[in-house]
Amino acid sequence: MKRLTHPLSIDSLKNSQPAALLLVLIALTILWYLAAFWLNSDLLIKGYERRGMTWDVSRLISDAYSMKRPLLPTPDQIGYELYKSIFETKISSKRSLVYHSGITLSSTLLGFLLGAFLGIVLAIGIVHSRTLERSLMPWVITSQTIPILAIAPMIIVVLGAMNFTGILPKAIISMYLSFFPVTIGMVKGLRAPDTLHMELLATYSASPEQTFRKLRWPSAMPYLFASLKIAIAASLVGAIVGELPTGAQGGLGSRLLSGSYYGQTIQIWSALVVAAILGSVLVALVGYFEKRVNRRMGITG
Amino acid sequence: MKHVTIILAGFVSLLLSLYLVSNYEGVYLQRPLWLTLVPVMLVGAWFSMVQLTILADNVTSKLAERFIGVMVPALFAFVLLVLWQLTVTGFSVPKVLLPAPSTILTTFVTHIDVLSKDFAQTWLKAVLVGWIIGCASGFIVALLIDGSPFLQKGFLPVGNIMSSIPIVGIAPIMVMWFGFDWQSKAAVVVIMTFFPMLVNTLAGLQARDSLHLDVLQTYACKRHQVLWYVQLPAALPFIFNALKVNSTLALIGAIVAEFFGTPIVGMGFRISTEVGRMNMDMVWATILVAALAGSISYGALALLESKLTFWHPSRRSK
Numbered sequence: 001m002k003r004l005t006h007p008l009s010i011d012s013l014k015n016s017q018p019a020a021l022l023l024v025l026i027a028l029t030i031l032w033y034l035a036a037f038w039l040n041s042d043l044l045i046k047g048y049e050r051r052g053m054t055w056d057v058s059r060l061i062s063d064a065y066s067m068k069r070p071l072l073p074t075p076d077q078i079g080y081e082l083y084k085s086i087f088e089t090k091i092s093s094k095r096s097l098v099y100h101s102g103i104t105l106s107s108t109l110l111g112f113l114l115g116a117f118l119g120i121v122l123a124i125g126i127v128h129s130r131t132l133e134r135s136l137m138p139w140v141i142t143s144q145t146i147p148i149l150a151i152a153p154m155i156i157v158v159l160g161a162m163n164f165t166g167i168l169p170k171a172i173i174s175m176y177l178s179f180f181p182v183t184i185g186m187v188k189g190l191r192a193p194d195t196l197h198m199e200l201l202a203t204y205s206a207s208p209e210q211t212f213r214k215l216r217w218p219s220a221m222p223y224l225f226a227s228l229k230i231a232i233a234a235s236l237v238g239a240i241v242g243e244l245p246t247g248a249q250g251g252l253g254s255r256l257l258s259g260s261y262y263g264q265t266i267q268i269w270s271a272l273v274v275a276a277i278l279g280s281v282l283v284a285l286v287g288y289f290e291k292r293v294n295r296r297m298g299i300t301g
Numbered sequence: 302m303k304h305v306t307i308i309l310a311g312f313v314s315l316l317l318s319l320y321l322v323s324n325y326e327g328v329y330l331q332r333p334l335w336l337t338l339v340p341v342m343l344v345g346a347w348f349s350m351v352q353l354t355i356l357a358d359n360v361t362s363k364l365a366e367r368f369i370g371v372m373v374p375a376l377f378a379f380v381l382l383v384l385w386q387l388t389v390t391g392f393s394v395p396k397v398l399l400p401a402p403s404t405i406l407t408t409f410v411t412h413i414d415v416l417s418k419d420f421a422q423t424w425l426k427a428v429l430v431g432w433i434i435g436c437a438s439g440f441i442v443a444l445l446i447d448g449s450p451f452l453q454k455g456f457l458p459v460g461n462i463m464s465s466i467p468i469v470g471i472a473p474i475m476v477m478w479f480g481f482d483w484q485s486k487a488a489v490v491v492i493m494t495f496f497p498m499l500v501n502t503l504a505g506l507q508a509r510d511s512l513h514l515d516v517l518q519t520y521a522c523k524r525h526q527v528l529w530y531v532q533l534p535a536a537l538p539f540i541f542n543a544l545k546v547n548s549t550l551a552l553i554g555a556i557v558a559e560f561f562g563t564p565i566v567g568m569g570f571r572i573s574t575e576v577g578r579m580n581m582d583m584v585w586a587t588i589l590v591a592a593l594a595g596s597i598s599y600g601a602l603a604l605l606e607s608k609l610t611f612w613h614p615s616r617r618s619k
Binding site: 016017020021022023024025028039071130131134135136137138139142144145146147149157158161162233236237240241244252253256257259260263265268269271272275276279280 | 351466
């Protein structure tokens with residue numbers, strides 16, 4: 001017999017996802033504050049001694065949590081900076097994180113679309129031709145063991161020197177990162193149909209094009225969305241790393257770099273937080289489309 | 302017979318193109334007619350790949366099949382390299398924009414001492430140390446969390462979110478904390494490799510067969526025995542997946558971190574300074590080193606995986 005539990009008893013709390021997540025998040029926040037104190041106090045104590053000031057623990061604590069350029073800013077400092085740069089500055093201003101996110105977002109999305117398209121085209125080719133499978137597939141896999149992301153900034157500098165600027169070079173890097181999961185997922189997906197179904201279509205003497213449209217493509221949908229989620233996250237990483245050397249042109253990556261040049265740790269962290277939020281929102285968006293497509297295809301859950 | 306002629310024509314046009322280009326730089330600019338050799342070459346190469354594929358599918362000896370299996374992609378890459386070489390020298394593309402493969406190879410051979418020092422600094426120190434610490438800690442944390450469903454529920458969403466955000470961004474912060482030498486790069490690598498390992502190991506430990514668990518229960522096995530005999534073997538494919546993904550991530554992390562500050566040695570440093578001096582052949586030679594290091598470590602891990610998980614259903618079906 002199933003034991004009945006009160007909605008708020010310890011047992012139900014133990015099994016609830018939000019409670020577990022909340023606990024982990026609280027623990028991480030506490031750890032963060034402790035680490036901020038530990039990292040920042042060293043610097044402060046040195047500063048006090050240099051100026052020959054007397055100090056006590058309470059002063060040290062309050063200073064450690066309100067430094068202008070801390071080694072590790074506290075979450076509330078980052079939150080304030082986020083609030084200031086998102087809501088209190090005009091969107092067109094260079095200080096607004098919305099402005100920079102917009103730049104990053106545009107090259108992320110362009111790169112993602114290009115990458116998804118290339119990935120699907122490659123997968124279709126690989127599924128339909130044994131020769132392409134044998135010759136191309138090993139290189140698709142090898143392409144990802146090459147740390148292209150690490151040389152991405154340099155590619156952009158060189159392309160920039162050739163007057164080839166704007167969002168396209170960044171989008172190309174995003175494309176390179178995001179085509180791979182789509183290709184791998186779609187090759188699996190386009191091969192997912194049952195042998196029975198394939199044979200049925202063969203008895204109808206369906207052309208490869210008809211088989212593709214009516215059987216292969218629909219049955220590849222779950223694989224497509226699973227890989228699109230990975231691809232869009234990778235695309236964002238590509239866009240941000242691609243922005244590292246383009247300091248003047250804006251974007252979250254340029255905020256990271258300028259923050260690191262001028263020791264503005266709070267700026268770095270707030271750009272990182274925005275990048276994290278952007279990444280989760282993009283993945284969630286793909287998830288939303290997945291649900292809609294699934295519902296139309298009659299797949300629930 | 303028809304195919305043989307096409308393949309032969311392609312081969313001859315390939316040799317002729319290479320000969321032309323190596324003797325007269327910018328030949329396509331002056332005599333565009335020679336460009337007609339290129340499509341012939343491509344068609345020939347395609348047909349030879351088709352023939353090789355058919356051969357590979359019909360050959361009985363395992364060794365021969367494997368040999369042809371390597372030949373086809375090798376041919377594909379070779380044709381791409383030749384195309385690259387022909388484009389760069391045939392149209393005399395400036396070296397700053399794109400050096401020819403032959404130039405890159407020469408630079409690689411002549412500057413091998415500089416490149417090997419960079420490799421030692423970046424790969425042997427930052428990447429290897431960071432990769433080992435990151436993977437080991439991710440593995441250990443996953444083992445600790447695995448016992449408690451409550452902690453799992455708390456950590457899995459955090460781990461999943463962390464894998465969808467650009468962790469490379471913490472590189473400047475790590476350089477600030479740990480200084481310019483390889484320790485800061487190793488720190489970036491540790492953080493980048495930790496979460497994929499954690500999430501994958503957790504998923505792997507959950508992938509055990511409940512039937513196997515029941516058997517061990519009837520044997521009155523202890524928790525560590527269940528872990529050793531059922532859970533860890535079942536998790537091996539997942540763990541290797543993370544190890545392979547991490548081997549590439551680690552190299553990326555270390556090189557990107559070197560852009561934010563480094564002593565005067567290291568692959569990231571080499572790339573950024575040689576770009577500044579417009580020495581693109583040296584940059585590409587460093588990229589070649591990175592590509593070799595990435596592919597070889599990935600390949601070695603894949604080999605180890607196939608040695609350790611040959612019994613797994615996902616491998617036996619092949």
